[in-house]
Amino acid sequence: MNFAINAHIDVCVHQDYSTLMHSPCDPTVERHFRGHKKAITNLIFHPNESQVATSSLDNTFMVYTFADSMRANRFISHKDAVLDVDYAPSGEVIASVSKDRTVRIWVPTVRGESLDFKAHTGAVKSVRFCRDGQNLVTASEDKIIKMWVVCRRRFLKSFVGHTNWVHCARFSPDDRLIVSCGDDKTVKLWDIASGKCVRTITELKDPALDAEFHPSGIGIGVGNAVGCVKFYDLRTGQLLQHYTAHTGAVNKVKFHPNGNFMLTASEDASMKVCADFFSTYFIFLPFPSSTESIAIEIF
DSSP: OEEEETTEEEEEEOSOGGGGGGOSSOOEEEEEEEOOSSOEEEEEEOTTSSEEEEEETTSEEEEEESSTTOOOEEEEOOSSOEEEEEEOTTSSOEEEEETTSEEEEEOOSTTOOEEEEEOOSSOEEEEEEOTTSSEEEEEETTSEEEEEETTTTEEEEEEEOOSSOEEEEEEOTTSSEEEEEETTSOEEEEETTTOOEEEEEOOOOSOEEEEEEOTTSSEEEEEETTSEEEEEETTTOOEEEEEEOOSSOEEEEEEOTTSSEEEEEETTSEEEEEETTTTEEEEEEEOOTTOOEEEEEOO
């Protein structure tokens, strides 16, 4: 698992995931990377776990290779802060989105070639590939979610219904649904085939900053601006668990691939590891008081 803070990243490893929930020991920092000049906004591991890509407010994204002999590569083209980044499932291309309202598709080689297209009329906050890498979904401050055909840079459809900034949009594990959340204090579920909103969850009461499908597809984890982490039943939209997990905004939530536990990253300078659908906190990772936890990724 991994977390990003300020302008550097640390790679943390727990020796045995099977004993993580019962272990008195914290994960250890195995690697420490520097390179960005401003805060990191997100990070994502390469599908084969040999690299990690990070986006930053310094208008760039970087790719760090875990091999000791390899240098990090910096990719420059965006004209404003890069707010999100994602690998295609093949690992051959990377998508980045920016406050400059564009999406860029990169071949992450030394030459750093990219194709760009203006995606939205506001800052683009989020980007994700679907499972086969053919399509991607973006979310924006223009209140709209859009789906694109990657190889042609072609717009496919819009999902319209939010009344304020949309912070994230994610494909479901079976690529049939999209979940989105935003400053309008709602979480929305969208049917991809029809483009229609099939459920709106209004229980939040505060802006939602990040949402994630459980790997099994049974529910949705949500982090909000006042430190709460919530878990909703996907079928009914019912709130199943609610924890005041942090004292600051929860910027990221991420399930482990096996679905047994979840990490949350917060502006209160901590991460928490939750399990059994958030019934217990098992690990608390404090950082210096000047540090905000912005992004997490599990591998």
